[in-house]
Amino acid sequence: MAPKIDAAVIARHTSADDCWVVVNGKVYDLTNFAPEHPGGADIIYTWAGKDASEIYNEFHTPQRIESELPAAEKLGDLDESTVTETWRQRSSSPQAPPSGPAAPASPGEKKRPPPLSALINLRDFEEAFKKHGSAKSNAYIAGASNDLLSLRANARDWQRLWFRPRILRNVGRVKTETTMLGQPVAMPTGGPEGEAALGGGAAVAGIIHCVSTVGSLTVEETLASVPDNRHHPFWFQLYVNRNRPKTEAALRRLDRLPQVKAVLVTVDLPVVSKREADERVRAADLGPMLVDGEPVEGPKGRGAGLAASTGAFIDSTMTWEDLRWIRRCTKLPIVLKGIQSAADARKALQMGCAGIVVSNHGGRALDNAPSSVLVLLELRRDCPEVFEKMEVYVDGGVRRGSDILKAFCLGARGVGIGRPFQCAIAYGKDGVAHCASILKDELETAMRLCGVTDLAQVRGDLSWLNTSELDGLLPPTEERYPPLRSAWGRLWSKL
Numbered sequence: 330m331a332p333k334i335d336a337a338v339i340a341r342h343t344s345a346d347d348c349w350v351v352v353n354g355k356v357y358d359l360t361n362f363a364p365e366h367p368g369g370a371d372i373i374y375t376w377a378g379k380d381a382s383e384i385y386n387e388f389h390t391p392q393r394i395e396s397e398l399p400a401a402e403k404l405g406d407l408d409e410s411t412v413t414e415t416w417r418q419r420s421s422s423p424q425a426p427p428s429g430p431a432a433p434a435s436p437g438e439k440k441r442p443p444p445l446s447a448l449i450n451l452r453d454f455e456e457a458f459k460k461h462g463s464a465k466s467n468a469y470i471a472g473a474s475n476d477l478l479s480l481r482a483n484a485r486d487w488q489r490l491w492f493r494p495r496i497l498r499n500v501g502r503v504k505t506e507t508t509m510l511g512q513p514v515a516m517p518t519g520g521p522e523g524e525a526a527l528g529g530g531a532a533v534a535g536i537i538h539c540v541s542t543v544g545s546l547t548v549e550e551t552l553a554s555v556p557d558n559r560h561h562p563f564w565f566q567l568y569v570n571r572n573r574p575k576t577e578a579a580l581r582r583l584d585r586l587p588q589v590k591a592v593l594v595t596v597d598l599p600v601v602s603k604r605e606a607d608e609r610v611r612a613a614d615l616g617p618m619l620v621d622g623e624p625v626e627g628p629k630g631r632g633a634g635l636a637a638s639t640g641a642f643i644d645s646t647m648t649w650e651d652l653r654w655i656r657r658c659t660k661l662p663i664v665l666k667g668i669q670s671a672a673d674a675r676k677a678l679q680m681g682c683a684g685i686v687v688s689n690h691g692g693r694a695l696d697n698a699p700s701s702v703l704v705l706l707e708l709r710r711d712c713p714e715v716f717e718k719m720e721v722y723v724d725g726g727v728r729r730g731s732d733i734l735k736a737f738c739l740g741a742r743g744v745g746i747g748r749p750f751q752c753a754i755a756y757g758k759d760g761v762a763h764c765a766s767i768l769k770d771e772l773e774t775a776m777r778l779c780g781v782t783d784l785a786q787v788r789g790d791l792s793w794l795n796t797s798e799l800d801g802l803l804p805p806t807e808e809r810y811p812p813l814r815s816a817w818g819r820l821w822s823k824l
């Protein structure tokens with residue numbers, strides 16, 4: 330039987346050299362694990378000597394910690410009879426003040442999220458999460474870089490594309506089924522990086538689920554969470570680790586998982602951007618940091634948020650040449666995620682990529698990066714061949730089934746959706762499946778109202794769209810400003 334451990338004893342193990350944490354009634358020695366924690370060691374030190382169950386359960390499955398830690402670091406059970414009110418209070422994290430785009434829930438509201446049936450579009454999922462999710466999760470999920478300009482441009486530019494509908498075309502039956510990299514899907518939509526509920530919901534909805542390098546489950550655990558996963562396709566999203574052998578090992582593992590059909594290499598985030606909502610909540614919500622048992626001021630400014638600590642492993646030295654190395658490590662089709670210019674789309678094609686995802690990371694990478702719709706239009710104008718020779722996908726601000734139809738008219742083979750699905754996880758697998766079914770229903774309705782019976786009819790056909798609100802915003806085909814001829818060095822030497 331596991332030994333019972335006194336709460337007062339646990340409260341003494343609060344340094345980086347001796348760090349005990351309670352999770353779901355069990356006591357763990359996380360001293361060795363903390364420096365390896367993908368979410369950063371700081372978050373673990375913040376909870377040293379305390380009960381971290383609430384924050385742990387927000388990001389991980391209960392069995393994760395049990396399966397990751399060696400037996401010697403599983404110390405025993407918290408002796409509930411020794412828990413005092415003071416210990417309990419120290420262990421509870423205070424709510425953060427409102428910050429950024431996502432105001433935290435008031436305690437009253439938090440208890441009563443709306444029933445799933447009351448959520449009738451994708452923004453409803455984001456709104457429900459804003460009101461009922463925790464401040465920390467909201468800041469991380471809803472947040473974006475700096476002034477949120479690319480985040481807003483993504484959503485706005487889908488709305489600036491107008492349809493040119495046709496009539497009297499017998500739209501009694503419409504077909505949303507298509508293929509993505511050769512895999513049949515019920516509609517051309519990819520669910521994002523994330524958790525078991527996403528995998529399960531995506532499988533129910535017949536859409537692709539993309540498992541992330543960063544997550545609370547391993548890729549094998551995510552696959553195992555989907556019943557009868559043999560028939561459901563997954564993609565894997567790869568961030569290249571500065572410790573390259575780790576990436577090589579991860580890729581080799583994928584080759585042993587027949588359900589994984591492609592690797593999406595994320596190329597738009599060589600460093601984690603400044604996410605202020607995330608930083609503010611992190612600083613305010615997690616209480617004092619402990620080093621050697623003493624509270625110290627937490628990290629300030631950039632680097633303080635969850636995104637910054639989870640992204641610290643990403644290799645910022647990656648170049649186009651490294652795609653050859655990735656090619657050697659895996660047989661899977663390689664898709665570059667994060668293309669933001671025609672020049673890079675052409676280069677991806679030259680390098681033999683199976684596809685690209687036009688994306689600015691949902692406004693979470695470079696702020697003032699062009700909206701995904703603008704980039705798609707740029708590609709369509711300047712390098713139409715990429716749509717014919719590889720598969721082009723797009724994400725960022727897609728919130729309506731009609732946006733999927735627009736993406737097809739622009740030449741894309743499918744869309745990715747991030748935040749709404751992330752928020753739908755709060756309702757588990759059913760929430761994710763419901764979110765997807767709303768989208769499918771909206772897509773079918775938009776197709777009928779436009780006079781389209783099969784997505785294949787419109788792919789790459791701009792006669793279905795009026796793009797004039799955006800055409801003037803595209804970068805010019807020729808540089809308007811001549812390059813400067815003199816190098817700065819020569820100018821200075823004449824002074």
Ligand SMILES: Cc1cc2nc3c(=O)[nH]c(=O)nc-3n(C[C@H](O)[C@H](O)[C@H](O)COP(=O)(O)O)c2cc1C
Pocket residue numbers: 469470471483521522541542543566595666688689690691692693724725726727745746747748749751
């Ligand atoms: C909470 C969250 C986590 C994300 N994690 C990753 C990730 O691990 N890798 C990645 O390439 N993109 C990641 N993204 C970006 C999404 O893949 C996608 O590009 C973006 O969310 C699309 O924009 P949307 O949220 O407006 O739909 C993440 C996005 C969110 C909101």
